[in-house]
Amino acid sequence: MSFAGRWETESQEGYAEFCKLLGIPDDVIERGRDYKLITEITQDGNTFTWTQLYPANHKVTNTFTVGQETDMETIGGKKFKATVIMDGGKLTATFPNYHHTSEIAGGKLVETSKAGSVVLKRTSKKI
Template structure:
């Protein structure tokens, strides 16, 4: 149940370069750069509901069960099938253009997204 709760972004590294590789327009990158993303996670055993709240109250909610393929959605609205795995306390999933892991370290939610050698690392605190 370590992931369960409401989290708010404290820091992010590699944001601009990562977003550019995803093809996000510069004006949207600018708006999101200092935004304090809210992540809400509920967990019931291996079943999760993971919601991220973006600027202008845009929400993306993904429901998944560890190790089972499910329908997921990106912030851009792209739908895809993915499987979330748990290994050594980390959740991992492959999105259409990048790999993403989430873990709890020192009471913080650490999310790492990678496209090749470009890494976006977001650290959030529980609120």
């Protein structure tokens, strides 16, 4: 199934613990706890543009081609280089402090971010 489309957060597991591990302040965690993150994805072959829309009109856009190293940015504005890999229909990438996997399962966008034993699992529905 294609990743392309507009997705809205439906559920999150491990949100607060994951954010704390990344050093996000408690007040920011609270403001984002129930926020319905919007993710917009376009796909042209192996090239993706992945935009996440956060509160207060903040957005982060990363464009990457599967298998090629590219410049990316985190929500906190940290820039880094990463190579996104497609493995069995899953997109995986290693960010500075965690490993991230995205897949389409049951018609939903399922994103799993793991840092050590702490896991954030976000499930989004297509809108």
